[in-house]
Amino acid sequence: MKKSYRIVTYGCAMNRSDSERMVATLESLGFQPARRNRAPDLLIFNACSVRQSAIDRIYGQAGNIRELKTRNPKLKTIVTGCVLPKDRRKFAAIFDLLFNIRDLRDLPRLLQGLEGPEKGKVSVRPSQQDIDYFKIKPRSQSKFSALVPVSFGCNRFCTYCAVPYTRGLEIDRPAAEIVAEVTKLIARGFREITLLGQTVSSWRDPQDPKYKFLNLLAEIEKMSGKFWLRFTSPYILDFDEKLIGFLAQAQKVSNYLNLPLQSGDDTILKRMNRRYSVSEYLRVLNWAKKQIPDFNFSTDIIVGFCGETEKQFQNTYDVFAKIRPTMAFIARYSPRPGTMAQKTMIDDVPAKTKKARLEKLTRLLKKTARENHRRVVGRILEVLVDTWLPQKKECLGKTRIFKTVRFASKKNLAGRFINVKILKAREFELEGKLI
Numbered sequence: 001m002k003k004s005y006r007i008v009t010y011g012c013a014m015n016r017s018d019s020e021r022m023v024a025t026l027e028s029l030g031f032q033p034a035r036r037n038r039a040p041d042l043l044i045f046n047a048c049s050v051r052q053s054a055i056d057r058i059y060g061q062a063g064n065i066r067e068l069k070t071r072n073p074k075l076k077t078i079v080t081g082c083v084l085p086k087d088r089r090k091f092a093a094i095f096d097l098l099f100n101i102r103d104l105r106d107l108p109r110l111l112q113g114l115e116g117p118e119k120g121k122v123s124v125r126p127s128q129q130d131i132d133y134f135k136i137k138p139r140s141q142s143k144f145s146a147l148v149p150v151s152f153g154c155n156r157f158c159t160y161c162a163v164p165y166t167r168g169l170e171i172d173r174p175a176a177e178i179v180a181e182v183t184k185l186i187a188r189g190f191r192e193i194t195l196l197g198q199t200v201s202s203w204r205d206p207q208d209p210k211y212k213f214l215n216l217l218a219e220i221e222k223m224s225g226k227f228w229l230r231f232t233s234p235y236i237l238d239f240d241e242k243l244i245g246f247l248a249q250a251q252k253v254s255n256y257l258n259l260p261l262q263s264g265d266d267t268i269l270k271r272m273n274r275r276y277s278v279s280e281y282l283r284v285l286n287w288a289k290k291q292i293p294d295f296n297f298s299t300d301i302i303v304g305f306c307g308e309t310e311k312q313f314q315n316t317y318d319v320f321a322k323i324r325p326t327m328a329f330i331a332r333y334s335p336r337p338g339t340m341a342q343k344t345m346i347d348d349v350p351a352k353t354k355k356a357r358l359e360k361l362t363r364l365l366k367k368t369a370r371e372n373h374r375r376v377v378g379r380i381l382e383v384l385v386d387t388w389l390p391q392k393k394e395c396l397g398k399t400r401i402f403k404t405v406r407f408a409s410k411k412n413l414a415g416r417f418i419n420v421k422i423l424k425a426r427e428f429e430l431e432g433k434l435i
């Protein structure tokens, strides 16, 4: 009988992309997905270290694992993904194996080791210049929307961020590999391709550094077939007028950008090591707003970073009110072990204050989001349907500018481009009717 697996994924699109590669690896080894309510033979947690809460949720699995092991004594448990060195040591006491996601190619060997007398505990290789990770063909969770990693790791070292420590320095994937993967996906009928990288716009071809992110977008834009190309997350300093000019005339590349601001105060930005000032951020955003038709954007904000005063938070609030994003991922600062902020700064903003700042900004976001959505009421927008809710007889999908649209449909239209007349704007979605 085939062995079964279950993967629990936390975190961002990058972690979801890791899990797709893990599924492909396990299924090539003869594993099959575990049935619901059955204790699997292999339980893998794909961790995210961006927030302590995700790590705590994994620690909180200890009791569940004991219970699963009584139901299936052969169960092996694994942790991978974005794991900080401090957490690695603690996880080693709870799980059978811990491995670096960059070493996914080693998984078959590591699984064999789990069966032998020298049970694997921690397998983390020293940093490599080259990784096999990209060569693994993923098993996409969707039949029409694919995640394509173009780089791994990050060189920016924002002082609050764990990524350079969990995933290592940035390694870029060769252009030829990316283009070949995207070509195949489009030929297989994929309608939405999302290029992924921690700072995706910093990507350049390792075999030809003159071939930059803009060249890659332009090459994919030229491919025939009906599809939309998205990318996340770009870094504001990688944008110049050339890149914005390209986005302004592109037909397939989405005119939606996630442009993390993190703080609207220059002193805090410096403390975060974000390397740009508020005015540099605004300059790029204003280029984009002026030039890209129907431009839509979201941002990321951290409130309550070390030493953030009421005035500095107010600066963030004021910049937010000025830029008016459609969506924002607002987080309360929490120190990640081993980062510069955790080692050299004091997390001195009280939890109550962080909560109040988050709520204040969220109230503003609801206003700016609704206003942005109202602007498209009455228009007919093309939507790529991604979900069908049979009980409600409704479909959900995204426009090219990444706005969520809900409309009545008796049929499952997932994976199709259709036109929807927008009738109503809500805070975080639009309502329309199929035409």
Ligand code: SF4
Binding pocket: 154, 155, 156, 157, 158, 161, 162, 163, 164, 198, 199, 235
């Ligand atoms: S750019 Fe900064 S926040 Fe983003 S992954 Fe890199 S270090 Fe982390």
